[in-house]
Amino acid sequence: MHLRDATDDDLDLLLDLLxxxxxxxxxxxxxxxxxxSDPHTGRYLDGWRRPGDLGVVAVDGTAPVGAVWARALTADAPGYGYVADDVPELGMAVAAGARGRGVGTLLLSGFLDRARTAGWRAVSLSVEDGNTAARALYERHGFVPVGRNGGSDTLLRTL
Known part of the structure; x- marks a missing residue:
């Protein structure tokens, strides 16, 4: 399994993973x-890859099995895990058939390295109550709770 940078051609893949x-x-x-069709959800991928968007895709053989992507959102059009205009919000998913094989760890580690190299100060995300596997992954990678939005926690990872 390996990581590659997400490209302009990955929009359909990222929508499926979202x-x-x-x-x-x-x-x-x-x-x-x-x-x-949801305008709020569209904030995460509309116009993918805008300047400043960053993403990685995990590939097993030739098949993509997961991805992490992020973009900066603004206070007037925030995402579910919004923290600040200069803190990009991360989206992440691993295909159901690939879970439990270390794909999430590979993705998140590779993405955080790229975000740090890009000069980002932090990234945020939202994790729903009950999603204990995802929450544990994020906490292992240094994400900490900084807020609440409905039935989800907003987590922040300083880089």
Whole structure:
């Protein structure tokens, strides 16, 4: 398994993975149409790759099995894990069939290295209550709770 940088051509992959992240329970709580049409959700990927967007894709053989991506959002159009205009918000998902094989650790480590190299001071994200596997992964990588949004915690990782 290896990492590659996310490209302009990865939008459909990232949308599929964002849906995977929203449906982390295994229930089909959202559809791809929901993800594509919701203006709030669109903040994460509309116009992918804008200047400043950063992402990595995990590839097993030739098949993408997960990705992490981030972009800076603003106070007037925040994401679920918004902290500050200069703190990009991260989205991450691993395909259901690839979970439990270290893909998340590989992705998050590689992404944080790239974000640090890009000069980012921190990244944030949102993790839903009950998503203990994701929360444990983020905490192992130094993310700490800094806020609450509905049924989710906002976590921050200083770089």
């Amino acid at each position: 849906l995977e992240a929203f449906n982390w329970t295994g229930e089909a709580r959202f559809t791809l149409d929901d993800v594509r």
